[in-house]
Amino acid sequence: xxxxxxxxxxxxxxxxxxxxxxxxxxxxxxxxxxxxxxxxxxxxxxxxxxxxxxxxxxxxxxxxxxxxxxxxxxxxxxxxxxxxxxxxxxxxxxxxxxxxxxxxxxxxxxxxxxxxxxxxxxxxxxx
Amino acid sequence: xxxxxxxxxxxxxxxxxxxxxxxxxxxxxxxxxxxxxxxxxxxxxxxxxxxxxxxxxxxxxxxxxxxxxxxxxxxxxxxxxxxxxxxxxxxxxxxxxxxxxxxxxxxxxxxxxxxxxxxxxxxxxxxxxxxxxxxxxxxxxxxxxxxxxxxxxxxxxxxxxxxxxxxxxxxxxxxxxxxxxxxxxxxxxxxxxxxxxxxxxxxxxxxxxxxxxxxxxxxxxxxxxxxxxxxxxxxxxxxxxxxxxxxxxxxxxxxxxxxxxxxxxxxxxxxxxxxxxxxxxxxxxxxxxxxxxxxxxxxxxxxxxxxxxxxxxxxxxxxxxxxxxxxxxxxxxxxxxxxxxxxxxxxxxxxxxxxxxxxxxxxxxxxxxxxxxxxxxxxxxxxxxxxxxxxxxxxxxxxxxxxxxxxxxxxxxxxxxxxxxxxxxxxxxxxxxxxxxxxxxxxxxxxxxxxxxxxxxxxxxxxxxxxxxxxxxxxxxxxxxxxxxx
Numbered sequence: 031x032x033x034x035x036x037x038x039x040x041x042x043x044x045x046x047x048x049x050x051x052x053x054x055x056x057x058x059x060x061x062x063x064x065x066x067x068x069x070x071x072x073x074x075x076x077x078x079x080x081x082x083x084x085x086x087x088x089x090x091x092x093x094x095x096x097x098x099x100x101x102x103x104x105x106x107x108x109x110x111x112x113x114x115x116x117x118x119x120x121x122x123x124x125x126x127x128x129x130x131x132x133x134x135x136x137x138x139x140x141x142x143x144x145x146x147x148x149x150x151x152x153x154x155x156x157x
Numbered sequence: 158x159x160x161x162x163x164x165x166x167x168x169x170x171x172x173x174x175x176x177x178x179x180x181x182x183x184x185x186x187x188x189x190x191x192x193x194x195x196x197x198x199x200x201x202x203x204x205x206x207x208x209x210x211x212x213x214x215x216x217x218x219x220x221x222x223x224x225x226x227x228x229x230x231x232x233x234x235x236x237x238x239x240x241x242x243x244x245x246x247x248x249x250x251x252x253x254x255x256x257x258x259x260x261x262x263x264x265x266x267x268x269x270x271x272x273x274x275x276x277x278x279x280x281x282x283x284x285x286x287x288x289x290x291x292x293x294x295x296x297x298x299x300x301x302x303x304x305x306x307x308x309x310x311x312x313x314x315x316x317x318x319x320x321x322x323x324x325x326x327x328x329x330x331x332x333x334x335x336x337x338x339x340x341x342x343x344x345x346x347x348x349x350x351x352x353x354x355x356x357x358x359x360x361x362x363x364x365x366x367x368x369x370x371x372x373x374x375x376x377x378x379x380x381x382x383x384x385x386x387x388x389x390x391x392x393x394x395x396x397x398x399x400x401x402x403x404x405x406x407x408x409x410x411x412x413x414x415x416x417x418x419x420x421x422x423x424x425x426x427x428x429x430x431x432x433x434x435x436x437x438x439x440x441x442x443x444x445x446x447x448x449x450x451x452x453x454x455x456x457x458x459x460x461x462x463x464x465x466x467x468x469x470x471x472x473x474x475x476x477x478x479x480x481x482x483x484x485x486x487x488x489x490x491x492x493x494x495x496x497x498x499x500x501x502x503x504x505x506x507x508x509x510x511x512x513x514x515x516x517x518x519x520x521x522x523x524x525x526x527x528x529x530x531x532x533x534x535x536x537x538x539x540x541x542x543x544x545x546x547x548x549x550x551x552x553x554x555x556x557x558x559x560x561x562x563x564x565x566x567x568x569x570x571x572x573x574x575x576x577x578x579x580x581x582x583x584x585x586x587x588x589x590x591x592x593x594x595x596x597x598x599x600x601x602x603x604x605x606x607x608x609x610x611x612x613x614x615x616x617x618x619x620x621x622x623x624x625x626x627x628x629x630x631x632x633x634x635x636x637x638x639x640x641x642x643x
Contacts, residue, residue: 070518077477077521078484078498079514080506089518092576096519099577100466100532103539113537116398117354117368117544117593118617123397137261141488150486155497 065094160185161327162640165233165381168327172232175219179232179276183212186234186278189325193643198300199320201239203279204246208234211276230273230388236320236329239280240287240363241372243267246277250363251295252285254489254508264361265396266330266372266389273388278326281316285510286480287337287365289313290582293573294512302344303641304607308566311341317375318345322641328376328385332362334369335468336561336586339598342375343561343610346600346639348382348627349375351586353618354593355400358393366475367398369468369590378637379599379628383407386620402618410621411628416450418555418626423458426559426585434604439560442601442611442630446558449629456554458546463539464588469580470523470536471591476513477520483508515576544592551616556626560585561598561610585612595620599627600636608639 070090074081081089135148144151160182163171171177187205194200215232218224224231237243240250242260244267249255263271270277284294292300292315300315302308303323310319314331318341321329331338333351342349350373357372364370374385387407393399422443427436443453485491485504492503509517523532550557562585572579589596594614601611611630615623631637 065522069522073518073522073525076525077517078481078501078505079509079517080502089515092515093519093522095577096469097522097532100470100536103463103466103470103535106460106463106539106542108535108538108542111538111541113534114540114544115537117591118400120355120398120400123394125394133261140261141258143485143489143491144493152486153493153495153497153500157496 064097065090159324161189161324161377164378165230165327165376165384168233169229169231172219173224179212179215179219180209182232182234183208183276183278186326189323190278193323194325196301196306196643197303197319197323197325198298199282199316199323199325200236200279201249201251201282201297201316202247204277205279207246208276208278215274215276228274229384230270230275233275233328234278234326235270235275236278236281236317236326237267238283238314238317238329238331240283240332240365241267241330242361242363243277243280246280248280248363249297250286251283251297252508252510252513253296254483254485254504256490258488262361265358265393267361269389281314281320281329283316284313285513286363286476287313287332287334288476288512288516290336290340290579291567291569291572292316292341293569294510296510299569302566303643304346305566308568308607309344311344311562311566313337313341314349314375315341318342318347318349321345321347321375321377323643324640328374328381330372330389331375332365332370332372333586333590334365335472335590336583338373338375339561339586339596339610339612340583342598343608344566346608346641347375347377348379348597348599348637349373350382350386350597350620350623351589351595352386352390352620353400353595354590355398356402356595356618356620357389358391358396358399360393360395360399364479366472367479368475369472371590379597379624379631380408380411382597383411383624383628400618405621407621407624410625412625413629413632415446415626415629418451418622419553420446420451420453420626421456421550421554421557422453423456423461423557423559425458425461430563430581430584431560432564432604435560435562435564435609438602438604438609439558439611443558445633446626446630449633451626454554456550456557458550458588460539460542460546461588464543464591465580465584467536467539467543468583468587468591469519470532471540473516473520474523474533475520477517477524480509480513480517540591543588547588547592547594547614555615555622557614558626559612561612562586565604565607565609589614593617595623597623597627599631600639601630601634602636603639
């Protein structure tokens with residue numbers, strides 16, 4: 031019964047990561063982390079997202095796993111391969127810069143969470 | 158026989174002969190939804206009042222003999238995935254962030270359906286922003302698989318597949334970024350096509366990964382699929398990635414003749430990790446195609462094992478850029494704070510679900526300074542190799558065939574805790590998005606009572622060969638006649 035509960039807990043990613051960390055600390059082994067918690071906080075800021083400490087830890091673990099998985103691409107030699115920019119052989123399409131009908135300002139503002147005098151209203155940008 | 162067991166072409170005939178009315182069809186659709194959608198959960202929103210009003214107008218035109226024979230979708234009910242915008246009908250992408258979003262224009266595909274006089278029944282449930290393989294990421298409600306209500310319908314177009322399988326509408330539109338039309342079509346036992354990249358306009362499709370996304374039809378038969386595709390395909394100057402390539406007569410390709418056609422079967426698609434039941438059904442299908450005179454040979458797509466990692470870097474990178482527009486300033490549900498920056502952060506953190514945030518984080522990381530070359534650029538190079546694999550094979554083969562999914566529909570919650578296992582569901586559908594080639598999933602029988610999908614892949618802009626093989630196979634078997642009991 032106790033073993034069962036321990037196993038269930040171990041399955042939980044955060045707990046798993048903690049146990050691994052403690053294990054490696056005890057063994058005095060350096061854990062090669064691809065993604066640190068500080069990196070997660072930096073990326074979250076770039077992405078304009080907020081997370082609590084528990085979520086930061088979870089993301090550090092999950093992103094680390096996904097990035098670890100993605101590193102299998104390093105098995106392939108690609109120094110002479112062109113990166114794909116488009117799957118079809120297409121060229122830029124140019125057109126005359128002509129005035130055409132577009133959304134009315136009323137339509138454009140229709141979904142605005144807040145507006146004033148036909149403009150989007152936002153909270154203060156600076157103190 | 159139920160009304161929606163008829164082919165679209167037959168329904169068109171019945172309307173023409175005034176044996177049924179548009180109101181009959183639209184009411185039949187809403188009646189079926191009332192009966193079963195509480196169980197299925199396919200629809201997020203209905204368009205009932207407007208649809209019935211439109212039906213009345215179309216019936217008036219019918220009576221006056223004003224039905225244009227070119228409007229082959231005249232009066233036919235359709236369900237639309239909720240990431241395709243519809244003027245005056247809320248479009249949420251199954252996200253809380255867009256809970257109040259009321260589009261001010263129509264997507265090109267919606268305009269085209271309207272021009273052909275189809276009747277929009279409502280908006281279909283999906284994984285939030287089309288990110289997911291089980292529809293468990295909808296922020297509103299679960300979609301259940303009509304074949305087994307304890308199992309997922311697949312995703313992200315789970316609602317689009319389940320509604321057709323459940324007989325609520327005769328056809329629907331979905332979108333496919335890494336398998337989001339084909340995988341749910343396979344799980345629900347219906348036909349789903351991801352067209353060539355650029356074949357169908359993406360104007361008005363809420364972008365997930367712009368270089369991979371395509372809109373396509375989900376139907377009960379291959380013929381119906383071609384019938385709908387005829388209307389939605391074609392160049393659109395409002396989508397700069399839309400291809401200016403003539404649209405052929407797809408129905409003309411459905412002549413059942415596959416004699417001498419060369420079919421390649423990649424050994425990677427029937428190897429490790431594919432369920433025995435799925436393998437068996439696909440092998441039976443290949444035997445059937447040989448009986449019909451096609452030449453079936455084993456081939457290899459050597460870079461296919463790298464497709465999954467390539468896809469998750471590229472799709473997430475594009476998503477992180479595309480979803481930056483959801484900041485609560487011009488539309489969406491704003492979570493106002495004292496300062497702008499905090500308003501952005503609260504709006505996005507409270508509005509997006511976990512999977513969406515996970516992918517935005519992954520993409521932002523892959524594109525961030527110092528990591529761009531190692532992940533994003535590397536993945537674009539591997540993408541070139543994956544695309545070349547297909548180009549090499551298509552020098553010698555007309556189509557490539559394999560299973561659509563490694564397994565049949567799985568149970569709720571089975572893969573939710575582990576993103577990598579969940580992502581592996583798409584391993585057989587992702588390469589086609591990376592290469593931009595068209596691919597269809599058609600039913601090829603049941604394994605343990607659950608539908609299996611056969612995937613048929615073609616060259617760029619050769620949907621005709623895909624349809625030809627799919628139709629010949631379908632007509633030589635009875636798999637498409639199987640229906641779930643509800």
